[in-house]
Amino acid sequence: MQKTKRLRHRIMFAFLFFGATITLMFGVSLVIALKSVETNVLDDILYSEYFGFRQQTDSSEQVSDSFRSHSTIMIHTVSQDDYPSGMPAHVRGLPPGIHDVTYKNRDYRVLIVHADNLRYIVQFDDTSIHQRERDFIRLVWLCALITLIIAFVIGLGVANHVFQPIKKLAYQVMAFKNQPGESLDMTEFGDDEVGVLARKLQHYHEQLQQLLVREKEFASNVSHELRTPITSISMAAEVLASKTGVSAPEYARIQRIQRAVGEISELIDTFLILAQINDDSTKSHISCDMGPIIDKVIEQQRVWLGNKPVEVIVQAKEVLNVVAHPGILSVLVANLVRNAFRYTEQGMIEMVLTKKQLIVSDTGVGIDLPTQAQIFKGHVISNTGKTDRIGLGLAIVQRICERYGWRVSFQSKKNQGSQFTVTFSD
Numbered sequence: 001m002q003k004t005k006r007l008r009h010r011i012m013f014a015f016l017f018f019g020a021t022i023t024l025m026f027g028v029s030l031v032i033a034l035k036s037v038e039t040n041v042l043d044d045i046l047y048s049e050y051f052g053f054r055q056q057t058d059s060s061e062q063v064s065d066s067f068r069s070h071s072t073i074m075i076h077t078v079s080q081d082d083y084p085s086g087m088p089a090h091v092r093g094l095p096p097g098i099h100d101v102t103y104k105n106r107d108y109r110v111l112i113v114h115a116d117n118l119r120y121i122v123q124f125d126d127t128s129i130h131q132r133e134r135d136f137i138r139l140v141w142l143c144a145l146i147t148l149i150i151a152f153v154i155g156l157g158v159a160n161h162v163f164q165p166i167k168k169l170a171y172q173v174m175a176f177k178n179q180p181g182e183s184l185d186m187t188e189f190g191d192d193e194v195g196v197l198a199r200k201l202q203h204y205h206e207q208l209q210q211l212l213v214r215e216k217e218f219a220s221n222v223s224h225e226l227r228t229p230i231t232s233i234s235m236a237a238e239v240l241a242s243k244t245g246v247s248a249p250e251y252a253r254i255q256r257i258q259r260a261v262g263e264i265s266e267l268i269d270t271f272l273i274l275a276q277i278n279d280d281s282t283k284s285h286i287s288c289d290m291g292p293i294i295d296k297v298i299e300q301q302r303v304w305l306g307n308k309p310v311e312v313i314v315q316a317k318e319v320l321n322v323v324a325h326p327g328i329l330s331v332l333v334a335n336l337v338r339n340a341f342r343y344t345e346q347g348m349i350e351m352v353l354t355k356k357q358l359i360v361s362d363t364g365v366g367i368d369l370p371t372q373a374q375i376f377k378g379h380v381i382s383n384t385g386k387t388d389r390i391g392l393g394l395a396i397v398q399r400i401c402e403r404y405g406w407r408v409s410f411q412s413k414k415n416q417g418s419q420f421t422v423t424f425s426d
Contacts (some may be wrong), residue, residue, distance in 0.1 A: 011162065015155025023147045027140040033094055034136060038129060043098055045112040046122045049073055049378060053120070078119045091121055165194040173201060223268045230268065234261045261304050264299075266334065269327060272282055290320040290358060296334045304341035311348045318355040322424050324404060332400050336360045337391035338418050347417070362417035367412040375410065397422075 058225045063250050090103035094112050101108045111122040153182045165188070172184050184202045189195040237257045240246070246254070294314060305312070322329060340349045340362040347363030369377065376398040397420075405425045412418035 009159075011159040012152065012155035015151045015158070019147050020144070020150030027144055030140060031137060035134065038133065042109045042124055042126060042129075043111075045073070046098065046109060046124055049075060049124075050111060050113060053122075072122045073125075075120065078121070088121065088158060089121075090124070128357060130280065165192075167187055167196060169201070171199050185378050208371045220233070220272065222271045226268055230261060230264055233257070234265075245252045248301075249385050262300070266331075269331070279423040287321040288326050289321050290318055290322055290329065290353060292332075293326065294333055294337075295356075297330060297337050298351075301334060301341050304338060308344070309346045310341075313348060313350045314353075315350060316353045318353065319342040320358065320424070328400055328404075332397055333358070333423065335397050336422075339393060340418075341365065344417075356424055358422045358424075359419060360421075361417065363417040366414040366416050366418055367410075368414045372410075372412060376408075387392070 109124040145177035352359040
């Protein structure tokens, strides 16, 4: 569900970004337009007052030192002889043109013109206009904030509306993990894209269930059919071993047959367990002590050591109890131990038990890097052309761990040995 939340947040952020962008563009445009209109109007007023004053003075043929035409407008005339001492303090030094001046906490728009040996100063007090301008900008910001809040609410509503059926579909699909036989409730989905996706998932789930059923039936039938000839071979080997006068080479061959029969029987049991591994009814609620299971597996698999100079060490640092079927645990340990025994020619094999982990390490041939990437796939051919330490055993270990929520990891270096660690969850 984490990704769904991220997508929902993206939709909300998209609405917020869209709202913020539109509001910012609209607000800036309004402010720029207002400022432009205000400037043009003020400039027109200044020039109108200037030309009106010139016409009035020309008709009267005299120039007054000061002419006030409005409470916010003041016009000064200063002769060249009195410049700049005759000019107001806040406009001294200003070149001809239009200027914005602040004087004694008041804002002025000032026009300065040089003509006929006179300097004309037309001053407009635009303090109140600037105050209204600031009020307008505050209003724009307030509208922007309200727009963002509205965009957030709309985005949240749209995101929830869009992802509600997706959340329902995700929850139903997640339920398949614990109840594989369940089906999707198609009544909760319409004929839109989510409904199409739900129907496709349901079809895929049904096909997967059929494949799992056929896999279980095949494994069970094959295992059952193999038991009869294996039993016959085992009984025949026991009869041959019990005869007197059997030579040592012949007895060694009979023992080899018996070991092979035992391995095949173990493999059949493994197939039966794996055929039922996804069935909750096969789960055990009994806690098993791993110590005796490991001792038993070591004795069963010791034949792979033969006369090799290998020391086997079991180090129980803590009591390791695991809630699982004893047969499952035996299969898990047997596959790890068998690999260690088979591929260690000399040195040491150590099994360490902690409260939550089983660690099997050896000083064997190790695993090359290309093969490590495929180690749990089963029957993967290494660079040497041989199935070097890769077989069905590790794939079975991985499958068992996935079923019970355990974790298997390994470390290995070519010609330096390997270490496999199984971490058991509660």
